[in-house]
Amino acid sequence: MTRPTIHDVxxxxxxxxxxxxxxxxDRDGVxxxxxxxxxxxxxxxxFERNLAAANLSRKRxxxxxxxxxxxxxxxxxxxxxxxxxxxxxxxxxxxxxETRKVPAFDAGALAELLRSLDPETVDGVAMVATDATIVxxxxxxLRARGVAVVTLVSDLPGAExxxxxxxxxxxxxxxxxxxxxxxxxxxxxxxAMVSGSMxxxxxxxxxxxxxxxxxxxxxEQTLIAPLEGLDDKDRVRDQLGAQLAADPEIIGxxxxxxxxxxxxEALVGLPAGRDVSVVVHELTxxxxxxxxxxTFDAVLHQNSxxxxxxxxxxxxSLLDAQFPPLFVQPIPVEIYLRDNLP
Amino acid sequence: MTRPTIHDVxxxxxxxxxxxxxxxxDRDGVxxxxxxxxxxxxxxxxFERNLAAANLSRKRxxxxxxxxxxxxxxxxxxxxxxxxxxxxxxxxxxxxxETRKVPAFDAGALAELLRSLDPETVDGVAMVATDATIVxxxxxxLRARGVAVVTLVSDLPGAExxxxxxxxxxxxxxxxxxxxxxxxxxxxxxxAMVSGSMxxxxxxxxxxxxxxxxxxxxxEQTLIAPLEGLDDKDRVRDQLGAQLAADPEIIGxxxxxxxxxxxxEALVGLPAGRDVSVVVHELTxxxxxxxxxxTFDAVLHQNSxxxxxxxxxxxxSLLDAQFPPLFVQPIPVEIYLRDNLP
DNA sequence: CCAGTGCTGATAGACGTCTATCAAAATTTG
DNA sequence: CAAATTTTGATAGACGTCTATCAGCACTGG
Numbered sequence: 001m002t003r004p005t006i007h008d009v010x011x012x013x014x015x016x017x018x019x020x021x022x023x024x025x026d027r028d029g030v031x032x033x034x035x036x037x038x039x040x041x042x043x044x045x046x047f048e049r050n051l052a053a054a055n056l057s058r059k060r061x062x063x064x065x066x067x068x069x070x071x072x073x074x075x076x077x078x079x080x081x082x083x084x085x086x087x088x089x090x091x092x093x094x095x096x097x098e099t100r101k102v103p104a105f106d107a108g109a110l111a112e113l114l115r116s117l118d119p120e121t122v123d124g125v126a127m128v129a130t131d132a133t134i135v136x137x138x139x140x141x142l143r144a145r146g147v148a149v150v151t152l153v154s155d156l157p158g159a160e161x162x163x164x165x166x167x168x169x170x171x172x173x174x175x176x177x178x179x180x181x182x183x184x185x186x187x188x189x190x191x192a193m194v195s196g197s198m199x200x201x202x203x204x205x206x207x208x209x210x211x212x213x214x215x216x217x218x219x220e221q222t223l224i225a226p227l228e229g230l231d232d233k234d235r236v237r238d239q240l241g242a243q244l245a246a247d248p249e250i251i252g253x254x255x256x257x258x259x260x261x262x263x264x265e266a267l268v269g270l271p272a273g274r275d276v277s278v279v280v281h282e283l284t285x286x287x288x289x290x291x292x293x294x295t296f297d298a299v300l301h302q303n304s305x306x307x308x309x310x311x312x313x314x315x316x317s318l319l320d321a322q323f324p325p326l327f328v329q330p331i332p333v334e335i336y337l338r339d340n341l342p
Numbered sequence: 343m344t345r346p347t348i349h350d351v352x353x354x355x356x357x358x359x360x361x362x363x364x365x366x367x368d369r370d371g372v373x374x375x376x377x378x379x380x381x382x383x384x385x386x387x388x389f390e391r392n393l394a395a396a397n398l399s400r401k402r403x404x405x406x407x408x409x410x411x412x413x414x415x416x417x418x419x420x421x422x423x424x425x426x427x428x429x430x431x432x433x434x435x436x437x438x439x440e441t442r443k444v445p446a447f448d449a450g451a452l453a454e455l456l457r458s459l460d461p462e463t464v465d466g467v468a469m470v471a472t473d474a475t476i477v478x479x480x481x482x483x484l485r486a487r488g489v490a491v492v493t494l495v496s497d498l499p500g501a502e503x504x505x506x507x508x509x510x511x512x513x514x515x516x517x518x519x520x521x522x523x524x525x526x527x528x529x530x531x532x533x534a535m536v537s538g539s540m541x542x543x544x545x546x547x548x549x550x551x552x553x554x555x556x557x558x559x560x561x562e563q564t565l566i567a568p569l570e571g572l573d574d575k576d577r578v579r580d581q582l583g584a585q586l587a588a589d590p591e592i593i594g595x596x597x598x599x600x601x602x603x604x605x606x607e608a609l610v611g612l613p614a615g616r617d618v619s620v621v622v623h624e625l626t627x628x629x630x631x632x633x634x635x636x637t638f639d640a641v642l643h644q645n646s647x648x649x650x651x652x653x654x655x656x657x658x659s660l661l662d663a664q665f666p667p668l669f670v671q672p673i674p675v676e677i678y679l680r681d682n683l684p
Numbered sequence: 685c686c687a688g689t690g691c692t693g694a695t696a697g698a699c700g701t702c703t704a705t706c707a708a709a710a711t712t713t714g
Numbered sequence: 715c716a717a718a719t720t721t722t723g724a725t726a727g728a729c730g731t732c733t734a735t736c737a738g739c740a741c742t743g744g
Contacts, residue, residue, distance in 0.1 A: 029692085030692085217681065
């Protein structure tokens with residue numbers, strides 16, 4: 001009924017409290033034989049240290065640093081706002097969160113920031129990654145300095161981070177493909193794509209999933225090479241608008257990142273009879289409006305609040321060296337149509 | 343940098359530790375004037391009690407009871423398995439979870455179980471509700487005895503529970519309607535519906551949302567009155583099979599609850615050329631298979647693991663009397679197509 | 685066998701809060 | 715104004731773990 005304590009372990013192993021403590025916090029000065037006796041007692045009693053008591057005693061604090069891209073990306077703004085709220089709540093659990101920003105799409109700046117982080121000041125880092133070797137190297141060095149690292153929203157495959165919190169972007173792309181394919185059923189034509197930048201991993205992955213599905217399941221449609229919008233609505237509006245005007249056979253648009261406002265503006269400029277199905281990413285005030293007025297058919301969304309919570313949770317469990325490591329629920333891709341807006 | 347403690351509060355208010363403690367745990371024997379001085383100090387210092395230390399000191403434990411329907415509903419089985427795992431993990435936070443089962447669709451049995459719960463043994467209850475007045479009364483009595491109560495998966499509107507953890511079922515129904523309507527685009531005909539039982543709130547709500555959307559957005563389709571499958575796959579297969587055979591104009595099926603296996607079996611019996619779009623609820627091994635082989639077009643899903651976690655979290659925060667009450671993230675309706683299965 | 689290590693035990697105090705008890709002070713009552 | 719009562723303060727010990735220090739014991743090598 002009541003959990004075993006270190007006292008019980010000491011008694012069961014026939015050693016003193018001090019020795020149990022030395023084993024638990026692996027300090028040296030314990031013979032191998034004694035150590036294993038203690039570990040055995042721990043195992044047979046099913047002892048698990050009371051984290052609350054331990055943290056209380058050592059005045060543990062979790063100092064986390066979140067690194068976000070700076071810029072006009074409205075999803076990132078939403079994420080930052082959620083982070084601010086969660087940071088306030090996290091204080092109650094002795095978790096102090098600092099937010100840093102680096103220019104978007106700038107791997108060098110990100111790597112430099114990572115290099116500047118001091119393990120005396122920071123225990124764990126969550127970052128929206130830019131995909132570059134220089135960043136991978138910086139991550140490895142940071143880990144070597146004893147700092148926990150996870151990626152957030154945009155992953156960094158092959159790097160020595162300890163986890164990723166975000167949606168499965170290949171799956172998101174597949175979802176988009178499946179929806180757009182079905183929405184275009186009965187018509188045959190060309191599909192336009194808009195990305196933020198192919199330098200960001202998440203967009204590259206979405207494109208991959210999208211093309212997979214369209215090629216295999218909807219071979220009657222033809223894909224056009226994606227535009228790079230670079231989070232700039234005017235650029236997106238102009239380029240996509242030109243593409244749509246030039247090619248009357250475009251019947252579908254997939255926008256895989258920021259720039260929804262530009263997409264919507266390009267579409268409202270079309271002649272009345274033209275029917276284009278549109279799937280975009282991220283629910284924002286603009287995409288919401290476009291969904292309601294029928295300009296967009298579906299919006300794929302990731303819940304940034306949940307992502308922030310997940311990253312905090314994951315970092316904390318890594319810092320506690322919990323075993324088994326806490327299983328953080330994957331973030332689902334949410335799908336919004338005009339009729340199920342929250 | 344470091345949080346204020348009761349010592350700081352005592353000093354700021356010019357009273358002793360004992361008095362601060364009396365105020366914090368509202369024991370009596372404190373003059374109103376003194377109390378308000380202490381409260382003022384708490385406010386100005388921004389003091390928040392260290393829950394970990396408090397719980398350690400009073401050996402607090404959270405004794406929760408989860409009430410699930412018994413039967414062959416495979417979503418409920420999945421939920422039960424998730425609950426078992428989460429219960430094991432929750433032990434680490436001094437949360438002891440007991441699982442109870444009552445016959446499905448049996449409001450009397452549920453009410454009786456609620457009545458039998460002893461506040462000496464249970465601090466909080468999470469239940470999959472059956473919608474009936476007798477249950478509402480039992481909930482009120484339970485609350486009056488000082489037990490926290492939340493509903494899980496299926497809500498009980500108008501009852502004195504302190505929260506609901508589950509998806510928004512009206513929205514889920516709307517989503518289903520929107521998807522099925524779009525999938526049937528270009529064809530006109532009749533839509534069949536299968537529910538578990540209209541006595542369960544979630545199915546009633548899904549139907550509502552579904553009909554709203556179909557009536558207003560897709561008036562070209564005609565709705566047929568729903569079959570009640572009562573979680574019985576054979577019954578569903580027979581009744582839906584008969585309906586499909588008798589009415590060749592049925593082009594869509596919405597199944598709003600258990601019985602996916604029966605739905606799939608009814609559909610595979612159809613002649614080769616017949617094209618019926620199908621949307622069902624809950625991702626299970628059967629619905630997954632049906633999605634992959636093209637029998638189903640979409641599956642709406644709720645993440646039972648997340649629901650269990652949410653209910654535990656919510657109950658704990660209610661028992662801590664936290665203010666502001668913890669905001670538990672709403673459970674999103676997940677949408678699966680053949681191409682985005684996890 | 686003696687000095688120098690290495691290992692182990694005992695003890696004390698801390699973390700922030702709770703509970704209990706008793707004494708002292710302040711207030712009310714008669 | 716004394717007695718009764720209420721309010722307040724002081725103190726001690728607990729919760730489970732951590733850290734530090736010191737003493738003693740068991741080894742090892744010379």
